[in-house]
Amino acid sequence: MPMVQLLILPLAADYEVRNVRITVVDQDHSTYTRQLVDKISASAYFDLIHYGNSYEEALQFIEEDKAELILNIPPLFEKQLLTENTASLFIAVNAINGVKANLGGVYLRNIISDFNQDIRMDWIQSPGFSPRPIIQISALNWFNPLLNYQYFMVPGILVILVTMVGAFLSALNIVKEKEVGTIEQINVTPIRKHQFILGKLIPFWILGLIVLGIGMVLSWLFYGIVSEGSLGTVFTFAALYLLAVLGLGLLVSTYSQTQQQSMLISFFFMMIFVLLSGLYTAIESMPMWAQIFARFNPVTYFIEVMRMVVLRGSSLFDIRYHILVVTLFAIVLNGWAILNYKKRV
Amino acid sequence: MHKSPIVVDGISKSYPVGKEKVNAVTNISFIVNPGEIFGLIGPDGAGKTSLFRILTTLLIPDNGNAYVEGFNTVNDYHEIRKIVGYMPGRFSLYQDLSVEENLSFFATLFNTSLEENYDLVKDIYNQIEPFKKRRAGKLSGGMKQKLALCCALIHRPHVLFLDEPTTGVDAVSRTEFWTLLRKLQDQSITMMVSTPYMDEASLCDRVALIQNGNILDIDTPKEITNKFENPLWAFRSDQMYKLLLDLQQMDNVIACYPFGQHHHVVLHQDQDVPEILDQLKAKGQTNLKAEPGIVTIEDCFMQQMRK
Incomplete structure (x- = not known):
């Protein structure tokens, strides 16, 4: 089950916007507009779904949610461009799906400015004119040269899966003993508190590491992600991290009496952990209070470490700060849980 | 120790x-x-x-x-x-x-x-x-x-x-x-x-x-059953529920409760059982039978609870 998630989620959690549906209202029908429309429809990002004359007609598509963008080319666009050297275009964006609309708008503007360049190049033909210097910015993406979104997502999602196994399965398991009453029977045996807790947590600790191992293999098989850093580093950190989340699971289980209760508490934590972990959105762009919260979220650290090690090849020394923090988490959460867990109810 | x-x-x-x-x-x-x-x-x-x-x-x-x-x-x-x-x-x-x-x-x-x-x-x-x-x-x-x-x-x-x-x-x-x-x-x-x-x-x-x-x-x-002080009788008749209500209304009955096929009736000391039977017959009870009841823990429990 977690493995299926690992295979499906990164594909779905892809920020790249494709197939933005666009309608073009061409009131000019000139060579230039023809060139522009060709350029747009040639792009992989856009689906030209309609090419018409009236803005009302195009608006209809937006209202029916069949299109995200309208490019309105006014009458006499070419003539203006040629005579006055400037011409204006109008872009309308359907902002219901904010991300798609926003990115679609940006893509479209890029295409238009590109088109603008082309026209200029065409015009700079007469000798004597020195060609306009054009500064072109090209970025080089380190550690993930192709900006492959999956490289970024897969390690993060793997962290979430390990967290679920570590924190929430263990919480549910102990609470189940409470609910079914088996804990009562265990409690009257000479078995010690720490023996019981260790007996409960060690299987999940191992299970968590196995999930991580399988996850690494799957991400290599399906996404071709090979860790830049050593796997030893990943697993060393994961072992510590699991101690912390197991402590969290234990803590949840000491506070809840029924499985429903612990499910709800776990779900609440999970939502916060995922959203404040920097998995989907960069922590640096969150408001200040959220950034502080994110610092108290163990998931944040593991995701950072995973990305650092897997993508950048960081060593144990590079993640020493993360190791320290997660160790603190482990001590505090487990300590709290053990204090709160009373074998004598 | x-x-x-x-x-x-x-x-x-x-x-x-x-x-x-x-x-x-x-x-x-x-x-x-x-x-x-x-x-x-x-x-x-x-x-x-x-x-x-x-x-x-x-x-x-x-x-x-x-x-x-x-x-x-x-x-x-x-x-x-x-x-x-x-x-x-x-x-x-x-x-x-x-x-x-x-x-x-x-x-x-x-x-x-x-x-x-x-x-x-x-x-x-x-x-x-x-x-x-x-x-x-x-x-x-x-x-x-x-x-x-x-x-x-x-x-x-x-x-x-x-x-x-x-x-x-x-x-x-x-x-x-x-x-x-x-x-x-x-x-x-x-x-x-x-x-x-x-x-x-x-x-x-x-x-x-x-x-x-x-x-x-x-x-x-x-010992607990031996401690039971009052006379205990087991009554039965054709209309068991009416019998229960009738018995509970009587002054000389301390308690009456269903017990198996009978009603157990706790009486004050020296109560005349035939007299009670007569009173019950007058209230229209038929096929009335009464026998000394065998005291069980339950009777003792009921007695203790009344105290």
């Missing part, structure tokens, strides 16, 4: 319910003698389970002390856990483990094995052995109880606590269960059993009648 296996000395325990405190057990004291089957008899909510949980070190009493084999339940709880067997009222073995696995699991917890104490549990184990590969959750009620008893005995405890072991179990299994307990007595295991069934009280060596956290009486079942 107390010589008795179980000593309860002025134990009280209350639970917070909302803002109020509800007393589950109020200032209870008693002693259980070595090797006896001590019965706690009382209706649901009388405080039986609380008492069990205190004695098995699961609950800390608000006041008073309790000792099991001389060990204090609060301070020496770890010693107590080695020497007692506890069978909670609710089936609390691992339902997804098989009979065999449950037994070996609990044996391991006590650093022992099924083989080591086989002679103690063999009578019970023989009955569940045909199902040893079956998951505990799939057993019948009676079988579950036998398995639970087996698990509670696996480490040869000195004292066995059985909280309502026969609740929800059919009559045949109940009889079988009590036969098993009797056999365990030969192994000089002290047992404390609770039950809401009054008829099981006579199977104990001594019983404590408990109600609303208070002990009404402690004695042998025989």
Whole structure:
């Protein structure tokens, strides 16, 4: 089950916007507009779904949610461009799906400015004119040269899966003993508190590491992600991290009496952990209070470490700060849980 | 050090319910003698389970002390856990483990094995052995109880606590269960059993009648029934419900309640039964019969509750 998630989620959690549906209202029908429309429809990002004359007609598509963008080319666009050297275009964006609309708008503007360049190049033909210097910015993406979104997502999602196994399965398991009453029977045996807790947590600790191992293999098989850093580093950190989340699971289980209760508490934590972990959105762009919260979220650290090690090849020394923090988490959460867990109810 | 296996000395325990405190057990004291089957008899909510949980070190009493084999339940709880067997009222073995696995699991917890104490549990184990590969959750009620008893005995405890072991179990299994307990007595295991069934009280060596956290009486079942002072009669007629109402209205009747096929009627001393019969006939009762009733624990319990 977690493995299926690992295979499906990164594909779905892809920020790249494709197939933005666009309608073009061409009131000019000139060579230039023809060139522009060709350029747009040639792009992989856009689906030209309609090419018409009236803005009302195009608006209809937006209202029916069949299109995200309208490019309105006014009458006499070419003539203006040629005579006055400037011409204006109008872009309308359907902002219901904010991300798609926003990115679609940006893509479209890029295409238009590109088109603008082309026209200029065409015009700079007469000798004597020195060609306009054009500064072109090209970025080089380190550690993930192709900006492959999956490289970024897969390690993060793997962290979430390990967290679920570590924190929430263990919480549910102990609470189940409470609910079914088996804990009562265990409690009257000479078995010690720490023996019981260790007996409960060690299987999940191992299970968590196995999930991580399988996850690494799957991400290599399906996404071709090979860790830049050593796997030893990943697993060393994961072992510590699991101690912390197991402590969290234990803590949840000491506070809840029924499985429903612990499910709800776990779900609440999970939502916060995922959203404040920097998995989907960069922590640096969150408001200040959220950034502080994110610092108290163990998931944040593991995701950072995973990305650092897997993508950048960081060593144990590079993640020493993360190791320290997660160790603190482990001590505090487990300590709290053990204090709160009373074998004598 | 107390010589008795179980000593309860002025134990009280209350639970917070909302803002109020509800007393589950109020200032209870008693002693259980070595090797006896001590019965706690009382209706649901009388405080039986609380008492069990205190004695098995699961609950800390608000006041008073309790000792099991001389060990204090609060301070020496770890010693107590080695020497007692506890069978909670609710089936609390691992339902997804098989009979065999449950037994070996609990044996391991006590650093022992099924083989080591086989002679103690063999009578019970023989009955569940045909199902040893079956998951505990799939057993019948009676079988579950036998398995639970087996698990509670696996480490040869000195004292066995059985909280309502026969609740929800059919009559045949109940009889079988009590036969098993009797056999365990030969192994000089002290047992404390609770039950809401009054008829099981006579199977104990001594019983404590408990109600609303208070002990009404402690004695042998025989003594308890002997203490019953008033004359007890069993009445029956064709219209049993009307008979009950009629009897309850009469001045010379202390109490009247249904008991099996009869109504048990408690009378004041020196009451004339034929006179009562005449009065009832006058009220239209037919086929009226009255005979001296046999006093049971239940009658004593009802009497104690009226006090």
